[in-house]
Amino acid sequence: MYASLYRALYRIRRLEEETARIYPTDRIKSPVHLSIGQEAVAVGVCATLQPQDVVFGTYRGHALYLAKGGSMKAMVAEMFGKVTGCARGKGGSMHLIAPEVGVMGTSAVVGTTIPNAVGYAYALRYRESDSLVVSFFGDGATEEGVFAESLNFAALKQLPILFVCENNQYAIHTHQARRQATTDICARVTAHGIPAERITNNDVLRLFERSQAITREIRAGHGPRFLEVMTYRWFEHVGPNKDFQLGYRSLEEAQPWIESDQVVRLANLVDRPVREQIEREVTEEVLDAFRFAEASPFPNATELDADVFKEEAACSLI
Numbered sequence: 001m002y003a004s005l006y007r008a009l010y011r012i013r014r015l016e017e018e019t020a021r022i023y024p025t026d027r028i029k030s031p032v033h034l035s036i037g038q039e040a041v042a043v044g045v046c047a048t049l050q051p052q053d054v055v056f057g058t059y060r061g062h063a064l065y066l067a068k069g070g071s072m073k074a075m076v077a078e079m080f081g082k083v084t085g086c087a088r089g090k091g092g093s094m095h096l097i098a099p100e101v102g103v104m105g106t107s108a109v110v111g112t113t114i115p116n117a118v119g120y121a122y123a124l125r126y127r128e129s130d131s132l133v134v135s136f137f138g139d140g141a142t143e144e145g146v147f148a149e150s151l152n153f154a155a156l157k158q159l160p161i162l163f164v165c166e167n168n169q170y171a172i173h174t175h176q177a178r179r180q181a182t183t184d185i186c187a188r189v190t191a192h193g194i195p196a197e198r199i200t201n202n203d204v205l206r207l208f209e210r211s212q213a214i215t216r217e218i219r220a221g222h223g224p225r226f227l228e229v230m231t232y233r234w235f236e237h238v239g240p241n242k243d244f245q246l247g248y249r250s251l252e253e254a255q256p257w258i259e260s261d262q263v264v265r266l267a268n269l270v271d272r273p274v275r276e277q278i279e280r281e282v283t284e285e286v287l288d289a290f291r292f293a294e295a296s297p298f299p300n301a302t303e304l305d306a307d308v309f310k311e312e313a314a315c316s317l318i
Protein backbone atom coordinates (compact mmCIF):
# COMPACT_ATOMS: atom_id res chain seq x y z
CA MET A 1 0.00 0.00 0.00
CA TYR A 2 2.85 2.42 0.77
CA ALA A 3 4.18 1.94 -2.76
CA SER A 4 0.85 2.76 -4.40
CA LEU A 5 0.30 5.81 -2.18
CA TYR A 6 3.84 6.97 -2.92
CA ARG A 7 3.32 6.56 -6.65
CA ALA A 8 0.10 8.59 -6.50
CA LEU A 9 1.73 11.37 -4.46
CA TYR A 10 4.90 11.46 -6.54
CA ARG A 11 2.97 11.56 -9.86
CA ILE A 12 1.19 14.73 -8.76
CA ARG A 13 4.35 16.33 -7.36
CA ARG A 14 6.45 15.61 -10.48
CA LEU A 15 3.67 16.72 -12.81
CA GLU A 16 3.26 20.01 -10.99
CA GLU A 17 7.00 20.61 -10.71
CA GLU A 18 7.26 20.18 -14.47
CA THR A 19 4.23 22.46 -14.90
CA ALA A 20 5.96 25.17 -12.84
CA ARG A 21 9.15 24.74 -14.88
CA ILE A 22 7.39 24.97 -18.26
CA TYR A 23 4.93 27.71 -17.30
CA PRO A 24 7.16 30.72 -18.05
CA THR A 25 7.53 29.53 -21.68
CA ASP A 26 3.84 30.38 -22.26
CA ARG A 27 3.12 26.99 -23.81
CA ILE A 28 0.57 26.45 -21.03
CA LYS A 29 -2.39 28.60 -22.04
CA SER A 30 -4.33 28.75 -18.79
CA PRO A 31 -3.58 29.92 -15.27
CA VAL A 32 -2.35 27.12 -13.00
CA HIS A 33 -3.23 26.72 -9.33
CA LEU A 34 -0.62 24.30 -8.01
CA SER A 35 -1.42 21.89 -5.21
CA ILE A 36 2.19 21.19 -4.22
CA GLY A 37 2.09 20.53 -0.48
CA GLN A 38 -1.57 19.49 -0.57
CA GLU A 39 -1.30 16.26 -2.60
CA ALA A 40 -2.05 14.09 0.43
CA VAL A 41 -5.68 15.21 0.57
CA ALA A 42 -6.77 13.96 -2.85
CA VAL A 43 -4.52 10.90 -2.66
CA GLY A 44 -5.56 9.78 0.84
CA VAL A 45 -9.27 9.97 0.01
CA CYS A 46 -9.23 8.73 -3.59
CA ALA A 47 -7.22 5.65 -2.62
CA THR A 48 -10.29 4.50 -0.69
CA LEU A 49 -12.80 5.00 -3.52
CA GLN A 50 -14.24 2.53 -6.01
CA PRO A 51 -14.00 3.18 -9.77
CA GLN A 52 -17.73 3.92 -9.98
CA ASP A 53 -17.58 6.57 -7.20
CA VAL A 54 -17.44 10.15 -8.43
CA VAL A 55 -15.66 13.31 -7.33
CA PHE A 56 -16.22 17.02 -7.84
CA GLY A 57 -13.46 19.57 -7.23
CA THR A 58 -12.13 23.05 -7.72
CA TYR A 59 -9.76 25.04 -9.95
CA ARG A 60 -6.90 23.65 -7.79
CA GLY A 61 -7.75 20.29 -9.30
CA HIS A 62 -4.63 18.66 -10.76
CA ALA A 63 -4.17 16.42 -7.72
CA LEU A 64 -7.79 15.29 -7.59
CA TYR A 65 -7.99 14.62 -11.33
CA LEU A 66 -4.83 12.47 -11.26
CA ALA A 67 -5.62 10.74 -7.96
CA LYS A 68 -9.03 9.62 -9.28
CA GLY A 69 -7.47 8.20 -12.42
CA GLY A 70 -7.69 10.99 -15.00
CA SER A 71 -5.32 10.70 -17.97
CA MET A 72 -2.14 12.74 -17.45
CA LYS A 73 -1.73 13.22 -21.20
CA ALA A 74 -5.25 14.62 -21.56
CA MET A 75 -4.64 16.91 -18.59
CA VAL A 76 -1.41 18.43 -19.87
CA ALA A 77 -2.90 18.77 -23.35
CA GLU A 78 -5.81 20.62 -21.74
CA MET A 79 -3.41 23.05 -20.07
CA PHE A 80 -1.77 23.61 -23.48
CA GLY A 81 -5.22 24.36 -24.98
CA LYS A 82 -4.92 21.41 -27.35
CA VAL A 83 -7.80 19.47 -28.90
CA THR A 84 -6.56 16.24 -27.26
CA GLY A 85 -7.19 17.80 -23.85
CA CYS A 86 -9.79 16.41 -21.46
CA ALA A 87 -12.11 19.35 -22.30
CA ARG A 88 -10.86 19.50 -25.92
CA GLY A 89 -8.71 22.49 -25.02
CA LYS A 90 -11.57 24.74 -23.93
CA GLY A 91 -11.38 24.39 -20.16
CA GLY A 92 -7.75 24.71 -19.18
CA SER A 93 -6.24 23.75 -15.85
CA MET A 94 -9.21 25.07 -13.87
CA HIS A 95 -11.85 22.96 -15.62
CA LEU A 96 -10.53 19.42 -15.65
CA ILE A 97 -13.04 16.67 -16.22
CA ALA A 98 -12.88 12.91 -16.83
CA PRO A 99 -16.35 11.37 -16.43
CA GLU A 100 -15.01 7.99 -17.63
CA VAL A 101 -13.14 7.66 -14.31
CA GLY A 102 -15.60 9.62 -12.16
CA VAL A 103 -14.04 13.11 -12.23
CA MET A 104 -17.31 14.90 -12.87
CA GLY A 105 -15.99 18.43 -12.93
CA THR A 106 -13.86 21.14 -11.39
CA SER A 107 -14.69 24.83 -11.49
CA ALA A 108 -13.08 28.24 -11.16
CA VAL A 109 -16.12 29.63 -9.40
CA VAL A 110 -15.62 29.08 -5.68
CA GLY A 111 -18.11 26.69 -4.09
CA THR A 112 -20.09 25.91 -7.22
CA THR A 113 -19.35 22.22 -7.48
CA ILE A 114 -20.61 21.57 -3.93
CA PRO A 115 -24.30 21.67 -4.92
CA ASN A 116 -23.46 19.81 -8.15
CA ALA A 117 -22.03 17.02 -5.99
CA VAL A 118 -25.09 17.02 -3.74
CA GLY A 119 -27.35 16.82 -6.79
CA TYR A 120 -25.38 13.85 -8.05
CA ALA A 121 -25.66 12.18 -4.65
CA TYR A 122 -29.43 12.74 -4.74
CA ALA A 123 -29.57 11.04 -8.13
CA LEU A 124 -27.58 8.09 -6.75
CA ARG A 125 -30.01 7.74 -3.86
CA TYR A 126 -32.97 7.99 -6.22
CA ARG A 127 -31.54 5.21 -8.39
CA GLU A 128 -30.63 3.06 -5.37
CA SER A 129 -26.99 2.94 -6.43
CA ASP A 130 -24.32 1.92 -3.93
CA SER A 131 -21.80 4.43 -5.32
CA LEU A 132 -20.92 7.59 -3.47
CA VAL A 133 -19.86 11.14 -4.20
CA VAL A 134 -16.92 13.09 -2.77
CA SER A 135 -17.03 16.87 -2.93
CA PHE A 136 -13.63 18.60 -2.54
CA PHE A 137 -13.38 22.33 -1.86
CA GLY A 138 -11.24 24.88 -0.03
CA ASP A 139 -11.74 26.67 3.28
CA GLY A 140 -12.81 29.76 1.33
CA ALA A 141 -15.73 27.87 -0.20
CA THR A 142 -17.22 27.31 3.24
CA GLU A 143 -18.08 31.03 3.27
CA GLU A 144 -20.35 30.69 0.25
CA GLY A 145 -24.07 30.56 1.00
CA VAL A 146 -24.46 27.49 -1.16
CA PHE A 147 -22.20 25.56 1.22
CA ALA A 148 -24.78 25.81 4.02
CA GLU A 149 -27.64 25.04 1.65
CA SER A 150 -25.84 21.96 0.38
CA LEU A 151 -25.10 20.66 3.88
CA ASN A 152 -28.71 21.11 4.88
CA PHE A 153 -30.08 19.27 1.87
CA ALA A 154 -27.53 16.44 2.08
CA ALA A 155 -28.36 15.93 5.76
CA LEU A 156 -32.10 16.19 5.21
CA LYS A 157 -32.05 13.51 2.51
CA GLN A 158 -29.25 11.48 4.13
CA LEU A 159 -27.33 11.45 0.86
CA PRO A 160 -24.29 9.27 0.09
CA ILE A 161 -21.75 12.08 0.03
CA LEU A 162 -18.42 12.83 1.70
CA PHE A 163 -17.53 16.51 1.93
CA VAL A 164 -13.78 17.15 2.05
CA CYS A 165 -12.59 20.63 2.99
CA GLU A 166 -8.94 21.17 2.06
CA ASN A 167 -8.15 23.78 4.67
CA ASN A 168 -4.89 25.47 3.59
CA GLN A 169 -5.94 28.44 5.76
CA TYR A 170 -5.93 30.96 2.95
CA ALA A 171 -8.34 32.26 0.35
CA ILE A 172 -5.91 33.92 -2.04
CA HIS A 173 -3.98 36.17 0.41
CA THR A 174 -6.40 36.33 3.33
CA HIS A 175 -6.09 34.07 6.36
CA GLN A 176 -9.12 32.17 7.56
CA ALA A 177 -9.08 34.03 10.90
CA ARG A 178 -9.54 37.33 9.05
CA ARG A 179 -12.49 36.01 7.06
CA GLN A 180 -14.54 33.82 9.37
CA ALA A 181 -16.13 34.87 12.66
CA THR A 182 -15.95 31.28 13.86
CA THR A 183 -13.10 29.31 12.30
CA ASP A 184 -14.32 25.96 13.60
CA ILE A 185 -15.69 24.66 10.32
CA CYS A 186 -16.51 21.24 11.80
CA ALA A 187 -18.71 22.88 14.44
CA ARG A 188 -20.67 24.67 11.73
CA VAL A 189 -21.09 21.37 9.88
CA THR A 190 -22.24 19.35 12.89
CA ALA A 191 -24.87 22.03 13.51
CA HIS A 192 -26.46 20.77 10.29
CA GLY A 193 -26.58 17.22 11.68
CA ILE A 194 -23.59 15.89 9.75
CA PRO A 195 -20.78 14.11 11.65
CA ALA A 196 -17.53 15.99 11.03
CA GLU A 197 -13.90 15.49 11.95
CA ARG A 198 -10.61 17.26 11.42
CA ILE A 199 -7.28 15.77 10.34
CA THR A 200 -4.89 18.32 11.77
CA ASN A 201 -1.65 17.64 9.94
CA ASN A 202 -2.02 16.63 6.28
CA ASP A 203 -1.26 13.05 7.34
CA VAL A 204 -1.91 10.88 4.29
CA LEU A 205 -1.96 7.58 6.22
CA ARG A 206 -4.35 8.86 8.85
CA LEU A 207 -6.53 10.32 6.15
CA PHE A 208 -6.53 7.05 4.23
CA GLU A 209 -7.55 5.17 7.36
CA ARG A 210 -10.33 7.61 8.29
CA SER A 211 -11.60 7.89 4.74
CA GLN A 212 -11.79 4.12 4.48
CA ALA A 213 -13.92 3.89 7.64
CA ILE A 214 -16.09 6.87 6.74
CA THR A 215 -16.82 5.81 3.15
CA ARG A 216 -17.82 2.40 4.50
CA GLU A 217 -20.39 4.11 6.74
CA ILE A 218 -21.69 6.24 3.89
CA ARG A 219 -22.02 3.18 1.67
CA ALA A 220 -23.94 1.42 4.45
CA GLY A 221 -26.56 4.17 4.16
CA HIS A 222 -25.64 6.29 7.19
CA GLY A 223 -25.83 9.57 5.30
CA PRO A 224 -23.32 12.34 4.66
CA ARG A 225 -19.99 12.82 6.41
CA PHE A 226 -17.53 15.70 6.55
CA LEU A 227 -13.73 15.74 6.73
CA GLU A 228 -11.69 18.87 7.23
CA VAL A 229 -8.03 18.30 6.35
CA MET A 230 -5.53 20.88 7.51
CA THR A 231 -2.91 21.31 4.81
CA TYR A 232 -0.66 23.96 3.28
CA ARG A 233 -0.07 25.44 -0.15
CA TRP A 234 3.66 25.92 -0.81
CA PHE A 235 3.36 27.98 -3.98
CA GLU A 236 1.55 31.22 -4.74
CA HIS A 237 -2.24 31.14 -5.06
CA VAL A 238 -1.99 31.02 -8.84
CA GLY A 239 1.17 30.60 -10.88
CA PRO A 240 4.52 28.84 -10.73
CA ASN A 241 6.33 30.85 -8.03
CA LYS A 242 6.76 30.94 -4.26
CA ASP A 243 5.31 34.10 -2.70
CA PHE A 244 6.63 34.32 0.85
CA GLN A 245 8.08 37.75 0.09
CA LEU A 246 4.59 39.24 -0.33
CA GLY A 247 4.09 39.57 3.40
CA TYR A 248 0.67 37.95 3.84
CA ARG A 249 2.35 34.79 5.20
CA SER A 250 5.84 33.78 6.26
CA LEU A 251 8.29 31.05 5.40
CA GLU A 252 8.43 30.26 9.14
CA GLU A 253 4.72 29.43 9.02
CA ALA A 254 5.29 27.13 6.04
CA GLN A 255 8.34 25.38 7.51
CA PRO A 256 6.60 22.69 9.61
CA TRP A 257 4.45 21.73 6.61
CA ILE A 258 7.48 21.53 4.34
CA GLU A 259 9.35 19.46 6.93
CA SER A 260 6.45 17.02 7.20
CA ASP A 261 6.18 16.66 3.41
CA GLN A 262 4.04 13.57 2.79
CA VAL A 263 5.82 12.80 -0.48
CA VAL A 264 9.16 12.45 1.35
CA ARG A 265 7.50 10.61 4.22
CA LEU A 266 6.04 7.95 1.93
CA ALA A 267 9.26 7.73 -0.10
CA ASN A 268 11.02 6.70 3.10
CA LEU A 269 8.48 3.94 3.71
CA VAL A 270 9.11 2.26 0.35
CA ASP A 271 12.09 -0.03 -0.36
CA ARG A 272 14.73 1.77 -2.37
CA PRO A 273 14.61 -0.33 -5.58
CA VAL A 274 10.81 -0.06 -5.70
CA ARG A 275 10.99 3.67 -5.04
CA GLU A 276 13.55 4.23 -7.75
CA GLN A 277 11.48 2.29 -10.23
CA ILE A 278 8.38 4.34 -9.39
CA GLU A 279 10.36 7.56 -9.81
CA ARG A 280 11.77 6.46 -13.19
CA GLU A 281 8.36 5.41 -14.49
CA VAL A 282 6.62 8.53 -13.25
CA THR A 283 9.27 10.84 -14.65
CA GLU A 284 8.93 9.16 -18.05
CA GLU A 285 5.13 9.42 -17.84
CA VAL A 286 5.33 13.14 -17.05
CA LEU A 287 7.78 13.90 -19.85
CA ASP A 288 5.70 11.83 -22.22
CA ALA A 289 2.55 13.78 -21.28
CA PHE A 290 4.29 17.08 -22.06
CA ARG A 291 5.61 15.69 -25.37
CA PHE A 292 2.09 14.54 -26.24
CA ALA A 293 0.63 17.97 -25.42
CA GLU A 294 3.32 19.73 -27.41
CA ALA A 295 2.77 17.54 -30.47
CA SER A 296 -1.06 17.77 -30.37
CA PRO A 297 -2.93 20.27 -32.55
CA PHE A 298 -4.99 23.22 -31.32
CA PRO A 299 -8.75 22.82 -31.85
CA ASN A 300 -10.06 23.72 -35.24
CA ALA A 301 -11.94 27.05 -35.36
CA THR A 302 -15.09 25.12 -36.35
CA GLU A 303 -15.07 23.62 -32.82
CA LEU A 304 -15.68 26.98 -31.20
CA ASP A 305 -19.34 26.41 -30.39
CA ALA A 306 -19.24 22.61 -30.18
CA ASP A 307 -19.76 20.90 -26.78
CA VAL A 308 -20.65 24.10 -24.98
CA PHE A 309 -24.29 23.26 -24.41
CA LYS A 310 -25.96 19.90 -23.88
CA GLU A 311 -29.70 19.44 -23.75
CA GLU A 312 -29.81 15.96 -22.26
CA ALA A 313 -28.37 15.32 -18.81
CA ALA A 314 -25.36 13.03 -18.96
CA CYS A 315 -26.26 10.25 -16.54
CA SER A 316 -24.32 7.33 -17.93
CA LEU A 317 -22.34 6.86 -14.71
CA ILE A 318 -25.35 6.76 -12.43
Ligand SMILES: Cc1ncc(C[n+]2csc(CCOP(=O)(O)OP(=O)(O)O)c2C)c(N)n1
Pocket residue numbers: 060108109110111137138139140141142168170171172237
Ligand atom coordinates in the same frame (compact mmCIF):
# COMPACT_ATOMS: atom_id res chain seq x y z
C1 LIG B 1 -17.78 32.84 -6.36
C2 LIG B 1 -16.36 33.32 -6.41
N1 LIG B 1 -15.98 34.33 -5.59
C3 LIG B 1 -14.70 34.76 -5.62
C4 LIG B 1 -13.80 34.20 -6.49
C5 LIG B 1 -12.36 34.69 -6.49
N2 LIG B 1 -11.51 33.66 -5.90
C6 LIG B 1 -10.79 32.82 -6.65
S1 LIG B 1 -9.94 31.71 -5.73
C7 LIG B 1 -10.52 32.37 -4.29
C8 LIG B 1 -10.08 31.79 -2.96
C9 LIG B 1 -10.73 30.53 -2.58
O1 LIG B 1 -10.06 29.97 -1.49
P1 LIG B 1 -10.27 28.49 -1.05
O2 LIG B 1 -11.67 28.07 -1.28
O3 LIG B 1 -9.75 28.35 0.32
O4 LIG B 1 -9.37 27.62 -2.08
P2 LIG B 1 -7.78 27.57 -2.26
O5 LIG B 1 -7.46 28.56 -3.34
O6 LIG B 1 -7.17 27.90 -0.96
O7 LIG B 1 -7.50 26.19 -2.72
C10 LIG B 1 -11.37 33.43 -4.54
C11 LIG B 1 -12.02 34.22 -3.48
C12 LIG B 1 -14.23 33.18 -7.36
N3 LIG B 1 -13.41 32.57 -8.22
N4 LIG B 1 -15.51 32.73 -7.28
Ligand SMILES: [Mg+2]
Pocket residue numbers: 138139140166167168169170171172
Ligand atom coordinates in the same frame (compact mmCIF):
# COMPACT_ATOMS: atom_id res chain seq x y z
MG1 LIG C 1 -7.88 27.86 0.98
